[in-house]
Amino acid sequence: METNAMRTRGIGELLGLARERAVPVVRGIEDAALAAATPCAEYDVRALVNHLFQVVVQFQRLAVKQDSDFGATADVVAEGPDWRERLVRETDRLVAAWSAPGAEEGTTGAMDMPARLVGSMALLDLTVHAWDLARATGQVFPGADDAVVAELAGAVAELAPTARRMGMFGAPVPVPDGASAFERLLAQTGRAPGGEPGGGE
Incomplete structure (x- = not known):
């Protein structure tokens, strides 16, 4: 009999779990903290x-195998006070796009990467940047769901060499014995969960 622990969860489902952790952080950002x-x-x-x-908008496009554009970044904050919503x-x-049938099949993006790995990149950004924003604005981040961390551990291991060459990840940061799986994941991207920021995007 299949259990939740045994089941491979879809990227859409994992993004839904990450969304639940990220949304309170976004809504908790005060204007005074923007700088x-x-x-x-x-x-x-x-x-x-x-x-x-x-990231959230462009990875919707990648879910449906459309071209993405990570060029100039718009200043969404300047477009009005409802930027959080x-x-x-x-x-x-984003969750809906990656939950649709076929989203994880085949390849997507300019580099024709496996679609599930591309979806994991969206999952990584949503999870890690929610932590970044919580830390920067004095909020408590509850950590990531175990299933999300498990998915991202594999993705980070695969992506890390290229990501470090491109400056997207900082150098790995040492973690103490007893660090959680999420803290170890953050450390692999160059972040220091219990100390000074380690760098990377």
Whole structure:
């Protein structure tokens, strides 16, 4: 008999779990915190929100095998005070796009990568950047669901060499004995869960 632990969860379902952790963080960002530094060296809170919005929208396109555009990043925050709810709505659309039949099949993106791995990249950004934003704005992040961490551990191991060469991940950060699986995952992307930010996007 199949159990939840044995079942391979779809990317759409995993994104839904990540959404539940990310949405309260987005809604909890105060305007006064938009200029605060984040664990991503290149981004303050405002820039990271804009980056995450771009990711969430463009990965919807990748789910349906359309071309994506990660060029210029729009300043969504400047477009009106409802930017938080706009980001929440786009995250809902991201979950729906990757939950649709066929989203994980074949390849997608300019590099023709396996679609499930591309979906895992969206999952990684949503999860890790929610943590970044929580830390930058003084919020408590509850951690990621075990199934999300398990999926991302494999994806990060596969993506890390290229991501580090491109500056998307920082160098791995040592973690103490007893660190959680999520803390170990953050450390592999160059983030220091219990200390100073380690860098990376």
